Amino acid sequence: MLKIGLTGGIGSGKSTVTQIFSELKAPIIDADIIAHELVGPGKPALKAIVDHFGQQILTNQNALNRKKLKEIIFSNPEQKKQLEQILHPLVFAEMESQIKQLSGPYCILSIPLLLETQMEDFVDRILVIDCPVEFQLERVKNRDQLSEDRIKAIIASQATKEQRLQAAEDVIDNSTDAQALAEQVKKLHNLYLSLA
Numbered sequence: 001m002l003k004i005g006l007t008g009g010i011g012s013g014k015s016t017v018t019q020i021f022s023e024l025k026a027p028i029i030d031a032d033i034i035a036h037e038l039v040g041p042g043k044p045a046l047k048a049i050v051d052h053f054g055q056q057i058l059t060n061q062n063a064l065n066r067k068k069l070k071e072i073i074f075s076n077p078e079q080k081k082q083l084e085q086i087l088h089p090l091v092f093a094e095m096e097s098q099i100k101q102l103s104g105p106y107c108i109l110s111i112p113l114l115l116e117t118q119m120e121d122f123v124d125r126i127l128v129i130d131c132p133v134e135f136q137l138e139r140v141k142n143r144d145q146l147s148e149d150r151i152k153a154i155i156a157s158q159a160t161k162e163q164r165l166q167a168a169e170d171v172i173d174n175s176t177d178a179q180a181l182a183e184q185v186k187k188l189h190n191l192y193l194s195l196a
């Protein structure tokens, strides 16, 4: 099965594009969803996080206090690194095991931090979702309750547009509308079927 690594910066349109691929019946595995599930109540990854950050990282209901964790790692790069060292191997291991259950000519692996984790070899082909940085900023501002400075800091912490474009076998330009996006996805879907 051909593994397509779909990646792109914050707000570039990864989830939007992934949704279009799923409408074309391509199997999807989403690292963001896995990461979210891995730290659910009672999950081993949550225990590892509590072992590292202490009980303060839990809500009164013993769930992960995501907001608090975000605050801690945002202001502390060393803590961010440690959290990533706990989570990233678990995310990739879970992806690996989910891939084994799939069948079909190709699958889409949505991995926002594919380059940042240096896991390019985990996939057969890299598809980058690209749009101007100003659009990322604007779209995330409309979607989330985040300040412009915070969004800029997140963008600065990620791989650059140039690094991504250099790593990409395929690029989707998400600077216009939904129709243009659907057309590009359809073309790539046909390409992936022909390569598989």
Ligand SMILES: Nc1ncnc2c1ncn2[C@@H]1O[C@H](COP(=O)(O)OP(=O)(O)OP(=O)(O)O)[C@@H](O)[C@H]1O
Pocket: 008, 009, 010, 011, 012, 013, 014, 015, 016, 017, 112, 139, 140, 142, 143, 174, 175, 176, 177, 178, 181
């Ligand atoms: N071509 C477009 N025109 C206008 N809005 C768009 C377009 N593509 C995506 N959006 C909107 O921009 C926001 C970001 O898109 P999306 O959530 O797909 O990005 P993402 O890469 O998955 O972001 P994240 O990195 O935060 O997961 C969403 O609210 C989405 O609906």
Ligand SMILES: [Mg+2]
Pocket: 014, 015, 016, 032
């Ligand atoms: Mg997304």
